[in-house]
Amino acid sequence: xxxxxxxxxxxxxxxxxxxxxxCSPISGHTSVYWYQQALGLGLQFLLWYDEGEERNRGNFPPxxxxxxxxxxxxxxxxxxxxxxxxxxxxxxxxxxxxxVNYGYTFGSGTRLTVV
Amino acid sequence: xxxxxxxxxxxxVQEAETVTLxxxxxxxxxxxxxxxxxQPPSRQMILVIRQEAYKQQNATENRFSVxxxxxxxxxxxxxxxSQLGDAAMYFCAYRSAHNQGGKLIFGQGTExxxxx
Numbered sequence: 001x002x003x004x005x006x007x008x009x010x011x012x013x014x015x016x017x018x019x020x021x022x023c024s025p026i027s028g029h030t031s032v033y034w035y036q037q038a039l040g041l042g043l044q045f046l047l048w049y050d051e052g053e054e055r056n057r058g059n060f061p062p063x064x065x066x067x068x069x070x071x072x073x074x075x076x077x078x079x080x081x082x083x084x085x086x087x088x089x090x091x092x093x094x095x096x097x098x099x100v101n102y103g104y105t106f107g108s109g110t111r112l113t114v115v
Numbered sequence: 116x117x118x119x120x121x122x123x124x125x126x127x128v129q130e131a132e133t134v135t136l137x138x139x140x141x142x143x144x145x146x147x148x149x150x151x152x153x154q155p156p157s158r159q160m161i162l163v164i165r166q167e168a169y170k171q172q173n174a175t176e177n178r179f180s181v182x183x184x185x186x187x188x189x190x191x192x193x194x195x196x197s198q199l200g201d202a203a204m205y206f207c208a209y210r211s212a213h214n215q216g217g218k219l220i221f222g223q224g225t226e227x228x229x230x231x
Contacts, residue, residue, distance in 0.1 A: 031217055033217060033218070033219075035219075035221075041223070042206065042221045042222060042223040042224055043160075043206065043219075043221040044221075045218050045219065045220070048217060048218055056218055058218075088158060090158075090160065092160070094217050103148075103150055103162045103165050104162075104217060105162075106152075106159055106160035106161075107159065108157060108158050108159045109158045109159070
């Protein structure tokens with residue numbers, strides 16, 4: 001079974017540019033989660049998508065946005081990049097409903113560097 | 116709001132010995148789930164063990180076990196017979212059973228090193 005795949009592995013952008021990160025969930029998973037892991041900090045919840053809808057959002061500015069496609073893959077877009085956005089962005093997927101109680105599976109992340 | 120605290124930024128253990136990683140959390144809810152995740156240098160977060168708050172019995176997974184103290188809001192991870200491959204960052208995480216779906220709240224992490 002293929003795991004959660006994220007692309008690209010690394011991404012270098014300059015300030016004010018836009019970044020697009022992609023995530024493909026495990027087959028059968030309908031929920032996708034995005035987390036930001038900045039250096040020296042824990043994981044901060046960004047977004048949760050389920051069945052194509054945004055279900056919950058963390059404490060991040062509106063320039064962090066995303067979407068989920070009919071095949072349940074997801075994009076995270078970060079507009080007007082700032083140096084502080086440099087971080088590892090982790091995507092995770094899970095089954096929907098009560099099955100999420102069993103935890104979810106993470107990808108290996110996209111390392112975004114803003115210079 | 117719920118919070119998770121890991122008070123040990125770094126821990127070290129001798130190979131084959133036992134080590135315990137601490138985690139405390141704060142919540143007003145009675146129904147929730149707790150997790151320990153491992154993040155090796157490969158960056159991928161790997162689920163180590165999970166615990167349902169309504170279960171009094173501590174979860175175990177091979178060499179990994181937890182000490183869940185609900186009243187004290189404590190959830191420590193014990194690793195027995197430590198192996199070199201256990202070296203990683205370990206994160207404790209909380210998930211509400213209500214309203215917030217699958218959102219996990221993570222602690223700051225404990226970096227575990229294993230000495231041969």
